[in-house]
Amino acid sequence: ELKVEQNPLFLSMQEGKNYTIYCNYSTTSDRLYWYRQDPGKSLESLFVLLSNGAVKQEGRLMASLDTKARLSTLHITAAVHDLSATYFCAFYNAGNMLTFGGGTRLMVKP
Amino acid sequence: KAGVTQTPRYLIKTRGQQVTLSCSPISGHRSVSWYQQTPGQGLQFLFEYFSETQRNKGNFPGRFSGRQFSNSRSEMNVSTLELGDSALYLCASSLELASYGYTFGSGTRLTVV
Numbered sequence: 001e002l003k004v005e006q007n008p009l010f011l012s013m014q015e016g017k018n019y020t021i022y023c024n025y026s027t028t029s030d031r032l033y034w035y036r037q038d039p040g041k042s043l044e045s046l047f048v049l050l051s052n053g054a055v056k057q058e059g060r061l062m063a064s065l066d067t068k069a070r071l072s073t074l075h076i077t078a079a080v081h082d083l084s085a086t087y088f089c090a091f092y093n094a095g096n097m098l099t100f101g102g103g104t105r106l107m108v109k110p
Numbered sequence: 111k112a113g114v115t116q117t118p119r120y121l122i123k124t125r126g127q128q129v130t131l132s133c134s135p136i137s138g139h140r141s142v143s144w145y146q147q148t149p150g151q152g153l154q155f156l157f158e159y160f161s162e163t164q165r166n167k168g169n170f171p172g173r174f175s176g177r178q179f180s181n182s183r184s185e186m187n188v189s190t191l192e193l194g195d196s197a198l199y200l201c202a203s204s205l206e207l208a209s210y211g212y213t214f215g216s217g218t219r220l221t222v223v
Binding site: 033035041042043044045048088090095096097098099100102103 | 152165168211212213
C-alpha cells in the first residue's frame with residue numbers, strides 16, 4: 001500500500017522568506033503531482049513530475065522529484081501573501097489512482 | 111476548453127436517503143475518478159472509470175457506487191446516507207496515462223443531517 005507523508009502540515013511564514021515542503025512516499029512511483037487548494041475550492045494542478053530528477057518551476061514555486069529517495073519537494077522562494085493556500089502532493093498508483101499527502105496549510109504573513 | 115463540470119455544487123440530505131452526483135469530464139478524457147475529501151481523512155480515492163468500466167475501487171463500503179456512460183460522463187451514488195458521508199466529493203478527469211495530470215472539478219459539497 002502506498003503511503004504518503006507530507007510535512008510540515010502547517011506553515012506560517014513571512015513574506016519574502018523561502019521554505020520547502022516535503023513529501024515522502026513508501027513505495028516505488030515515478031509520477032508525482034502537486035496541487036493547490038484554496039478554502040472551499042477545488043484542487044488546482046501546479047506540477048506534474050514524471051521521472052527521477054525532474055524539476056519544474058512556475059513563478060515562486062519549484063518542484064522536484066527524487067524517485068531513489070522516494071521524495072518530492074516543493075520549494076517556495078520569496079513568499080507572497082497570494083501563495084497562502086493548502087498544498088497537496090499526490091503519487092500515482094497502479095490502477096490510475098492518486099494517493100494524497102495530508103496537505104500543508106501555508107499562511108504567508110505580510 | 112471547458113473544464114470538469116460537477117453538479118450539483120451543494121446538497122443537503124437526511125440520514126438514510128440516497129444521493130447521486132454527476133461529473134462531466136474534459137472533452138476527450140475517457141478516465142474519470144472520484145475522491146472524497148474530509149477534514150479527518152483527507153483526500154481518499156473512491157473509484158475510477160475508463161470507457162464505461164470500473165477499473166479500480168478504493169476502500170469504501172458498497173453503499174458507494176458509480177457508473178460511466180458512453181459519453182464519458184460519470185455518476186456516483188451513495189445509498190443509505192450516514193452523517194460521516196458529509197464531505198466534498200471531487201471528480202477528476204484525465205487522459206489514460208495521466209501524463210498531463212488530473213484535472214479536478216469544483217466538487218459537490220454534501221451535507222448529511
